[in-house]
Structure formats: structure tokens, C-alpha cells
Amino acid sequence: MNKADLIEAVAGRVGADKKAATNAVEALFDVITRAVAEGQKVAISGFGVFEKIERGARTARNPATGAIVKLKKTQVPKFRAGSQFKEVVSGARKLAKAAPAAAKSGASAARGTASKAASKATGKKAAPAKKAAPAKKTVAKKSAPAKKSTAKKSTAKKTTAKKATKR
Amino acid sequence: MNKADLIEAVAGRVGADKKAATNAVEALFDVITRAVAEGQKVAISGFGVFEKIERGARTARNPATGAIVKLKKTQVPKFRAGSQFKEVVSGARKLAKAAPAAAKSGASAARGTASKAASKATGKKAAPAKKAAPAKKTVAKKSAPAKKSTAKKSTAKKTTAKKATKR
């Protein structure tokens, strides 16, 4: 799927013409790009987070010659998928059936009911998995009491580091 | 920036109301999510590619207890930023100034001029690099007539390889 396909799909979904969908899609990616470039984190709940991260100086090499090249510190965009996106991709969750909207008001109404049905369905699937996990935890606790003390030290360090990270 | 902010920014850009922008934004992320979940690669030229990748079985641990947990093989979404996105974020490239569109026709007109200005601006940066490259090609052609035949062979291989890659 490429940009044109995406635009077509969005247009079909919201009942807009191709032009309007194109404008919206392009605007969205442009907004994200700019915001991230400015250092803003762009968080879409359930889908994921786009942000700018620092990449420290390091070395790479030219595979043709083996020559080592020094890379300067730089900043790169990063995306972290949200929990819902992950679950859908892994198969752990199914999305509600999407209703191709004929009108705006109709679309929002159909979506409201669909998402309610979806949350019920996913609730059932999530429950069994969690029951299996607690049993393993019980065993692990017995064998790892000493590790807790070291954990506290590194906790303090990371806490301060993260407060410095502004959004 | 969160989803609501994004929607607001997109609405302002395309001169749509909040509702229409919401529908478009939600539809877009929903489409991407579903496509990736189905195994489709979603490629937005310049911005990046979303795709599903396999993650092998491995171990993780509960940071609170230190308990080791076995993770099964799974599939996760992955995003690879496109070159333009990377360049903008790193500061190597600047985007054209975005015009907040008042009307559709006005928007496309403003965009047309903006992208022309952008290509000129980027052209200046790209131009010096490209001038250096052609010179190398010329030299390479003169000294490497035999390589062309091998190049064709590898091309054929690549072509077939890519046909196998479905999108």
C-alpha cells in the first residue's frame, strides 16, 4: 500500500472526495514531520508515538572498502507502536469492522457502536492470557530477593534523566 | 502533541471543521493499522514505511521482581523513517513554509507555489552534491565497460527478487 492507496482508502472511509482526502493525508504527515523536527513528541493513543531521539557519535564502515567512517552525533525520528497497534498486528486483538461512511453524522454514529462492540470482544481475549502469567511470577520472586537492592540505585539515576526530557 | 492537537492542526491546514478532520485522521491510522496487520507494507514516500515484522522467541524479565518470562515468537509493527523525514529531523533539510489553507482551491494554489519554492531551496542544497556525482559516473563508465554486463545480470536477479516481494 502506498500513499495513493492510503488516500483512496481514507476517502472511502470518510465519504470525502479524493482531493479532500489527499489534503488531509498530506497535512497530517507534514504536521507530524514538522512537530517531530521541532522536538515535539506526537502521540496517537493506541497507534503509537513519533518523536525525535538523539543518536550519539559512533563509527560505521564502508562495506566495499572496509574503511571506518566516523558518524557525528545526530537526531533521528523514531516511532514506538502503541499497545493497540501491537495487539492487532500480533493477532491478539481484532478491530471492529470498519463502516464505510456515507455521511458525516452517520459515520460517527456507526463508529461509536462499533468500538463498544470491539472493546467487549477484546476484553474476553485479554482475560485468559493474564491468568497464565501470575503462576510464573510466584516462582521468580523466591529466587530473586537480592536483585531488588541494586534496582533501587539505578532507579534514581533514570528518574532524574527522564525529568529532563520535555515534550 | 497528542491526537487532539494533531486533528486541530490538520483541520487548520485543510480548512476543514474539527469533525471532518477527526474522521480523516482516525480513518488514516485505522487504515494503516489494518493494512499492516494484514501483512501489507504501508509506504509513504519521504515519510516512512510501516510494516509487520517477525519477532523470535526470547526471554524478558519483570523489572519489579526480576522474574524471567519467556516470550513466544510474535509479530510486531515496525516503522522505518524515510529519508526526507530523517533529513528534516536531523536539520539537514528544511521544509517549505506551510500555508494555512482557507479554501480548497486556495489551498492547492498555495501548495503549488510552496512546493516550487521548496524544490528550489532543496535544489540548491542537492545541486552541489549532484554535480560531484556525475563526474564520477563519467570516469566510471570509461574504465568499467565490462561491469555493465555484470550489472545487467544483477539487475535481472533483483527484478525477479522484487517481484516475489508482494506489497
Add this chain to the structure above:
DNA sequence: CCTCGATGAGATCCGCCTTGTTCACGCTTG
């Protein structure tokens, strides 16, 4: 109100990124 996201520690696996070339595809413009 409900769901999602951030946070903790840390082992292991994975990804990054380099230069240079070529070709296919995508996208924008005329």
C-alpha cells in the same frame, strides 16, 4: 469511566549506518 502510556532493571537480540551503483517505483508537475 475506561483505556492507554510511562516507569522500573537488564539480558539478549536486533538495527544502525557507512559508500557506491543501479534499477524500479512513486509522486508531482505540466
Add this chain to the structure above:
DNA sequence: CAAGCGTGAACAAGGCGGATCTCATCGAGG
């Protein structure tokens, strides 16, 4: 619709740094 330009993929080797993911809790967002 056609053409031209830009993007992206593929490939080579490989070391080093980065990312992942766990469970449970609390705060933020929808």
C-alpha cells in the same frame, strides 16, 4: 496522461549501540 525527478530497495561486512519486552501501578488521555 506523460514525463521527469525523487525516493527506495538491494547488496557488500560487521561492530557497537539501541531496542525490546516483561508485570504492576499510577497518571494522562480519550
